[in-house]
Amino acid sequence: xxxxxxxxxxxxxxxxxxxxxxxxxxxxxxxxxxxxxxxxxxxxxxxxxxxxxxxxxxxxxxxxxxxxxxxxxxxxxxxxxxxxxxxxxxxxxxxxxxxxxxxxxxxxxxxxxxxxxxxxxxxxxxxxxxxxxxxxxxxxxxxxxxxxxxxxxxxxxxxxxxxxxxxxxxxxxxxxxxxxxxxxxxxxxxxxxxxxxxxxxxxxxxxxxxxxxxxxxxxxxxxxxxxxxxxxxxxxxxxxxxxxxxxxxxxxxxxxxxxxxxxxxxxxxxxxxxxxxxxxxxxxxxxxxxxxxxxxxxxxxxxxxxxxxxxxxxxxxxxxxxxxxxxxxxxxxxxxxxxxxxxxxxxxxxxx
Amino acid sequence: xxxxxxxxxxxxxxxxxxxxxxxxxxxxxxxxxxxxxxxxxxxxxxxxxxxxxxxxxxxxxxxxxxxxxxxxxxxxxxxxxxxxxxxxxxxxxxxxxxxxxxxxxxxxxxxxxxxxxxxxxxxxxxxxxxxxxxxxxxxxxxxxxxxxxxxxxxxxxxxxxxxxxxxxxxxxxxxxxxxxxxxxxxxxxxxxxxxxxxxxxxxxxxxxxxxxxxxxxxxxxxxxxxxxxxxxxxxxxxxxxxxxxxxxxxxxxxxxxxxxxxxxxxxxxxxxxxxxxxxxxxxxxxxxxxxxxxxxxxxxxxxxxxxxxxxxxxxxxxxxxxxxxxxxxxxxxxxxxxxxxxxxxxxxxxxx
Numbered sequence: 001x002x003x004x005x006x007x008x009x010x011x012x013x014x015x016x017x018x019x020x021x022x023x024x025x026x027x028x029x030x031x032x033x034x035x036x037x038x039x040x041x042x043x044x045x046x047x048x049x050x051x052x053x054x055x056x057x058x059x060x061x062x063x064x065x066x067x068x069x070x071x072x073x074x075x076x077x078x079x080x081x082x083x084x085x086x087x088x089x090x091x092x093x094x095x096x097x098x099x100x101x102x103x104x105x106x107x108x109x110x111x112x113x114x115x116x117x118x119x120x121x122x123x124x125x126x127x128x129x130x131x132x133x134x135x136x137x138x139x140x141x142x143x144x145x146x147x148x149x150x151x152x153x154x155x156x157x158x159x160x161x162x163x164x165x166x167x168x169x170x171x172x173x174x175x176x177x178x179x180x181x182x183x184x185x186x187x188x189x190x191x192x193x194x195x196x197x198x199x200x201x202x203x204x205x206x207x208x209x210x211x212x213x214x215x216x217x218x219x220x221x222x223x224x225x226x227x228x229x230x231x232x233x234x235x236x237x238x239x240x241x242x243x244x245x246x247x248x249x250x251x252x253x254x255x256x257x258x259x260x261x262x263x264x265x266x267x268x269x270x271x272x273x274x275x276x277x278x279x280x281x282x283x284x285x286x287x288x289x290x291x292x293x294x295x296x297x298x299x300x301x302x303x304x305x306x307x308x309x310x311x312x313x314x315x316x317x318x319x320x321x322x323x324x325x326x327x328x329x330x331x332x333x334x335x336x337x338x339x340x341x342x343x344x345x346x347x348x349x350x351x352x
Numbered sequence: 353x354x355x356x357x358x359x360x361x362x363x364x365x366x367x368x369x370x371x372x373x374x375x376x377x378x379x380x381x382x383x384x385x386x387x388x389x390x391x392x393x394x395x396x397x398x399x400x401x402x403x404x405x406x407x408x409x410x411x412x413x414x415x416x417x418x419x420x421x422x423x424x425x426x427x428x429x430x431x432x433x434x435x436x437x438x439x440x441x442x443x444x445x446x447x448x449x450x451x452x453x454x455x456x457x458x459x460x461x462x463x464x465x466x467x468x469x470x471x472x473x474x475x476x477x478x479x480x481x482x483x484x485x486x487x488x489x490x491x492x493x494x495x496x497x498x499x500x501x502x503x504x505x506x507x508x509x510x511x512x513x514x515x516x517x518x519x520x521x522x523x524x525x526x527x528x529x530x531x532x533x534x535x536x537x538x539x540x541x542x543x544x545x546x547x548x549x550x551x552x553x554x555x556x557x558x559x560x561x562x563x564x565x566x567x568x569x570x571x572x573x574x575x576x577x578x579x580x581x582x583x584x585x586x587x588x589x590x591x592x593x594x595x596x597x598x599x600x601x602x603x604x605x606x607x608x609x610x611x612x613x614x615x616x617x618x619x620x621x622x623x624x625x626x627x628x629x630x631x632x633x634x635x636x637x638x639x640x641x642x643x644x645x646x647x648x649x650x651x652x653x654x655x656x657x658x659x660x661x662x663x664x665x666x667x668x669x670x671x672x673x674x675x676x677x678x679x680x681x682x683x684x685x686x687x688x689x690x691x692x693x694x695x696x697x698x699x700x701x702x703x704x
Contacts, residue, residue: 107459130550130551130552130553130637131546131547131551131552131606132552133516133522133553133606134516134536135540141534141535141536141537141538142521142538143527144527145522145553146523146553146555146583146587146626147553147555147584147590147633149633150630150634164485169495169497172497172498175495175496175498179495182493184486184493184494185493187541188540189538189539189540190538190542195483195547195549195550196550197547197548198482198547198548199482199483200482200485201482201484201500203497231498232499234499235499238499254485278502281499281501282501282502
């Protein structure tokens with residue numbers, strides 16, 4: 001099971017490719033998969049894809065054509081546009097990675113097949129209801145420890161696999177400014193489930209998920225061109241996904257696999273994008289921490305639409321941006337359902 | 353700070369010493385500390401302690417003499433008796449370890465100074481309110497990642513440091529029987545805070561805590577001689593401590609340091625001790641998961657006494673054992689306060 005490559009069930013979504021070495025480096029691991037490239041900037045520029053890759057490429061014009069007025073929910077000139085790729089995919093699983101992320105090496109010096117580890121993570125259950133001190137009990141050589149209730153040992157389906165980064169850590173602008181030279185060199189050989197009721201900062205650099213289980217909640221919000229904020233796209237998606245997974249009994253894992261994050265983005269540019277988020281997240285986190293879904297919320301879509309209403313009601317007071325975001329959340333679901341109609345063969349969690 | 357040895361502020365509590373090599377092996381790391389040995393079996397047998405160690409030894413006769421009728425709360429012929437040592441200590445910190453736990457080696461082959469790592473864990477804050485994907489943000493080379501709310505970055509005081517075990521994993525009897533050859537060989541180079549609201553199975557083999565912050569909740573229950581259950585002493589303490597820490601805004605960390613657990617206990621004997629616990633924990637866990645303290649519970653003692661009432665009320669139905677345990681919990685607090693009067697110099701959390 002864990003060694004399955006899922007060739008026909010997984011798409012790789014890449015927000016853009018500025019670095020020509022990127023795909024060459026990943027060739028041994030990515031070549032067998034279908035790529036969806038969502039170009040984040042000027043549509044007149046051409047993205048070069050090396051020979052041998054099976055891919056589809058969408059630029060802004062394509063997004064506008066496919067979604068019509070609903071394209072307003074997809075960010076422009078920001079890597080948040082990648083979520084359009086999640087929507088147009090017809091596969092069960094998605095892996096998304098940034099073009100400044102390269103193949104990392106494990107402590108023995110061997111290249112890490114990040115995708116293989118994500119697939120392992122997604123194919124075995126999560127354990128959000130009780131912490132296991134030897135971490136993922138489904139990993140070879142590990143199990144549930146003494147005192148772990150037997151009724152909880154089946155676990156729950158895994159919806160998200162959050163991978164980490166060696167070299168440049170995913171710090172915010174203030175931390176980047178204070179610690180410009182800090183590098184993550186610690187390889188922590190571990191995967192764990194983030195417990196139920198606990199929020200985490202989900203990074204979109206090296207992320208895999210099950211579209212059928214959680215796809216409609218994997219919306220990366222309104223960032224970039226025309227928006228007051230950036231670099232909160234993956235965070236927003238992570239907070240929404242976490243509360244929905246907790247409600248629906250799904251799991252989110254974090255830890256392995258590592259990629260090698262090659263270059264730090266400019267902390268001054270980042271600060272400009274982030275500074276409103278630094279204030280706003282002080283309101284956003286309590287909002288998500290105290291959030292409860294009604295009993296009617298039996299699908300991801302229903303959860304997401306209800307969440308959008310509460311964003312409007314409770315976060316709209318923080319800044320008018322959240323009124324716009326709440327509307328975009330609804331538009332996103334409409335667009336998702338348009339491209340993934342509930343009666344289609346590919347069973348979508350929303351159609352159950 | 354992190355390199356402080358806390359020589360005058362930490363006692364090592366050992367439930368018994370059957371293995372003469374045990375203290376010799378730990379000599380370089382333990383010799384500077386005061387040991388409290390609580391003999392778990394026949395008081396007429398003599399425990400040999402090698403020269404050069406500073407220790408006090410308590411057998412059953414001593415416990416009876418010191419606590420009088422309240423000695424009924426201390427288990428006999430079971431390593432759960434170790435909690436008497438927590439009570440008689442006058443130090444701020446406790447480290448407790450089993451006599452079949454030896455010095456482990458890190459991946460570079462170096463002996464691990466378990467106590468030093470526990471002290472590091474206890475001296476820097478915990479982060480129970482939000483998960484940090486690079487784990488302990490206070491560790492060298494790590495920090496809070498992007499998206500971690502700044503208002504939560506001070507963390508909370510750390511009350512408990514739960515260390516792990518290489519070689520023989522801490523499995524229950526059924527898992528031991530199914531996987532007799534499984535060994536834990538994975539060194540996970542990591543410490544993390546167990547999030548608020550999440551229970552975990554706390555193992556007493558390799559455990560450190562801050563007596564002033566959480567001592568009165570570190571009661572190992574009624575096990576062994578005359579009791580229907582064993583091997584749930586540390587679990588019970590862990591569940592009580594976790595809900596109290598969550599309520600009082602204290603943290604519990606797990607992960608490093610490792611010790612080398614040398615020998616598996618007999619799974620058939622273990623099954624006999626455990627089997628009632630295997631049923632009961634299916635009721636115990638929901639009890640703790642749904643537990644809430646009243647606002648009056650501002651000290652560990654007050655929390656613990658309130659908890660004992662609810663144990664009586666809600667778990668008493670499961671088995672009369674819990675009625676006895678609930679009474680013993682109250683007796684334990686009385687005995688604790690007798691030996692650690694609130695007005696003493698050594699500031700106890702209860703006296704604040």
